[in-house]
Amino acid sequence: MLRYVLHDADLGDVRFGISPLCELGLSLRTLREPSRYPLQLPWLRRTEAARAGLDLEVLTALVDERLWTPDFLNPRPLSPLTRLDDELAALRRMPSERFVSQILGVHQGEMPAVLDGPPRVAIARVVDALEGLWAACFAPYWVRMRAILEADIVYRGRQVAQSGLAVMLNGLAPTAEFDGRVLSLRLRDPRERIEHIGGAGLTLVPTMFTTRASAPVDPAEPPSMFYPARGQGAMWExxxxxxxxxxxxxxxxxxxxxxxxxxxxxxxxxxxxxxxxxxxxxxxxxxxxxxxxxxxxxxxxxxxxxxxxxxxxxxxxx
CATH class of the missing domain: 1.10.10.10 (Winged helix-like DNA-binding domain superfamily/Winged helix DNA-binding domain)
Known part of the structure; x- marks a missing residue:
């Protein structure tokens, strides 16, 4: 259980963002266990041939059997207009220590063989693999995906205006609950964590590739919640x-x-x-x-x- 404690100033600093890199990172869970993400099975079928030419060895090394992914794949977007090029450029500049520690954190202390080497070389290969995944499996559909994500944010904003922040937060995911001060997220992470936002702001990120509330693994990461976007069922129909x-x-x-x-x-x-x-x-x-x-x-x-x-x-x- 993760509990984000919102103080008075934080209640007015809840914002939304869209992250193309987050969509890439979370989609790796769909590649690993398609049965958990039935709404995206049409996407998997449509992109099956294109995925054959990708660096799947590296991509699959970025997610473990628990479906955890490193936090560097789920950056806190600064706005709903975040560009993938900017996110990938930041990823290329990522400190080697952060890359190594987060990969080890996901794989419980073991470095996958394909990433075991000079960190700068591994980082470059990861970014290249993600660029390939984007070009083959996301670029043809991104306009449609982004429209659904943006429509979700508009809907949530209208909820806040009409019914208040608490109603909106309690409707984001079945595994999220807000009591007016504390946002509780029931995660697959067994740790009990309490984090006081304390002026850092809370960013809410709709995504096509989660069915429940998700959050950063590392407590040092900025407070964020990834939640399932509305309207996914109509994506491919x-x-x-x-x-x-x-x-x-x-x-x-x-x-x-x-x-x-x-x-x-x-x-x-x-x-x-x-x-x-x-x-x-x-x-x-x-x-x-x-x-x-x-x-x-x-x-x-x-x-x-x-x-x-x-x-x-x-x-x-x-």
């Missing part, structure tokens, strides 16, 4: 909705499907993938629905996220 005939007769079948889908925030790129149509075509329909007051739009980083308005919900209900 086209939207299938039985449209109410009356609504479709008023706004058209495509706009009716969009209106139904936008019970949760989504970008035009995400919707295009889900419905199998071009982003430009989706944007035309979204513009019409927004002009009619049936949708709201919020800019988040480089994306515009759309959400059904109260008027749109009323129309759908009627």
């Amino acid at each position: 086209a939207e299938r909705v039985q449209n109410p005939a009356a609504l479709a007769a008023i706004v058209g079948e495509t706009r009716a499907r969009l209106l139904i889908a936008l019970a949760e925030p989504a970008s035009s790129t995400e919707l295009g993938v889900r419905f199998g149509v071009s982003t430009s075509a989706v944007n035309q329909h979204l513009r019409v629905l927004r002009d009619a007051g049936l949708l709201t739009a919020t800019r988040y980083g480089h994306s515009m996220l759309y959400l059904r308005s109260e008027l749109g919900s009323a129309l759908l209900a009627g």
Whole structure:
């Protein structure tokens, strides 16, 4: 059990971030034990051929049988707009002592043979392997993944505004509980840990590759919680909705499907993938629905996220 104790100043310093490197690192658990991550089985199937050309020897050495990964693969993102290039550059500059200690920590004191050598050489090979994994298995799908992660953050922010911080924190994962002062995380790590945040701030990171709350292994790492992003189930599936005939007769079948889908925030790129149509075509329909007051739009980083308005919900209900 890990308990983060939030003091008064910390309650106003809870922030969100997105880390492409974190997605890479946590995805290694899916590669090792696919059965634990059923929502990502389509990703594994789609990338099976591409993975054959990767440095799998190094990648599999970064995760153990407990599915622990070193903290340097799960950096604390400074914002929702973190770039992978910046994270990998920082990884290349990582002190050798940190690399060695965290690999030994994951593997309970034993250095995997493939990483046993000059640390700078091992670090370079790790970064090269991660770059290969990104190019083969993430780059083709990252726009869609990021849209889901950003939509989750927008949803959580709306929760805080409407219902308060406690409601939001208690809804992040079934293994996380917040009592107004202490955020308790039931981890697979058997250690009992109590960490006073004390002005360091708490960063919440949605990810596609966890089913429960996760946190850094090393107590010296900045306070962070990785939690399962909402909407993962729709990542690889086209939207299938039985449209109410009356609504479709008023706004058209495509706009009716969009209106139904936008019970949760989504970008035009995400919707295009889900419905199998071009982003430009989706944007035309979204513009019409927004002009009619049936949708709201919020800019988040480089994306515009759309959400059904109260008027749109009323129309759908009627």
